[in-house]
Amino acid sequence: MRKNPSSLPPPLPPLSPPSFSSSPPLLHSTISAWSLSSGHQTDLLLRVQGTCFRLHKDRIISRSSYLKRHLTNLTEFTLSPPLNITPHTFAAIAEFCYSSRVHLTPNNVAAIRTAAGLLGMTDSRGYDGENLCHVAESYFNRIVGIDQEYASVVLRSCMALLPEAETTASLVSRCIEALVWDDYDGHDIDATCLNVVVEIRPQDFQSVVDSINARLPHHDVLYRMIDLYFKENKNGKLTEEQKSQLCNSIDCTKLSPPVLMECVQNPRVPLRFIVRAMLVEHLNTRRSIAVAAAASGGNQQDERESLGDILRRDSARRQTAQLKEAMDSTCSRIQSLEKELNGMRKILLDHHAADAEQQERKLNALNSERSASFHVMPAAAEERKIGRGGRGSVSSSALMYDGESGTPRMTKSLRQRLMSGLKNAFHRKSL
Incomplete structure (x- = not known):
């Protein structure tokens, strides 16, 4: 039974062409013009951060050594990190692959120069002696330098x-x-x-x-x-x-x-860098003082000094005084650093000593508590022990300590029980 055409699902819409970043009309027209002139359709789908580019593989791999290595047997490829290339930048690169033209500005020259380096676009054979790295580099030097x-x-x-x-x-x-x-x-x-x-x-x-x-x-x-x-x-x-x-x-x-x-x-x-700078400063200061002293001594040996010699000698003396002042300042700085280091060392030593003393006190207190727990029995515990012993232990219940003499004595109830036991025993024997 044939279905009613009106009941059939609507046909699927045609596939929409992939989107382009940057200037879609310009790039799309460039690619279309190349397809007409060469008689070949696009045979490469290249994705850059979610944006698709349909391109001619031979045009791309002829300009990029990186893509040539990765696209030899592929028709689809994705440019992914660590390549730091945006769709907008790649659109400009693709335009250059087709037309050898690229629109450079101070805002995009760094991105295009970086991308060209990452993609290995340094080969200029067969393309008027220019490659994208060279073009971007020339523009960069021109605008940055002026x-x-x-x-x-x-x-x-x-x-x-x-x-x-x-x-x-x-x-x-x-x-x-x-x-x-x-x-x-x-x-x-x-x-x-x-x-x-x-x-x-x-x-x-x-x-x-x-x-x-x-x-x-x-x-x-x-x-x-x-x-x-x-x-x-x-x-x-x-x-x-x-x-x-x-x-x-x-x-x-x-x-x-x-x-x-x-x-x-x-x-x-850092302190290590300060010390290194101080050593270099001292070396320069000593060298300058030696040069100034040599110049001053040489002028003094000349009996007939010109005005220029006198001025140079005075200048050397002033420079020597300034250098000595700088050296004194440096020495003062070193001394202050040494004092700071000694103070920090003393604080650390005092801190360690205080920690050790505190640990020793804790250890002594802990040992005292342990000793008391082994050798001292509370009074309540002693009474409980004596009470438990009264149920069947003669050694614990039959002996009491006299408060005056400190000697043990038998309780009255025990004495009475012993007398009664002896009487019963003699009675049985007499029978």
């Missing part, structure tokens, strides 16, 4: 891309270098532009610090940045071990004299 405002925008955009933004292309450290190096005069650095670094996680901040250590010939910038990080994370976010690791990245011999003096007086840095 405008600090652009460098700040790129630096802020890198925060969500760590640690990949630093491990693939050192983007964070290069932005910091561009922000502070132009203003560096060997004496002072404005670290307010680095406030964004306090948002970095400690493990990511360590990688940025290591990169800056290898890039900068002077470490004043590095010290300012680490000190700012300590100042803004003073509520227990950093452990002492993490602080020590960060300070180990600072080369005290690459610090300017004012910054080195500041390190010695800084209570936020």
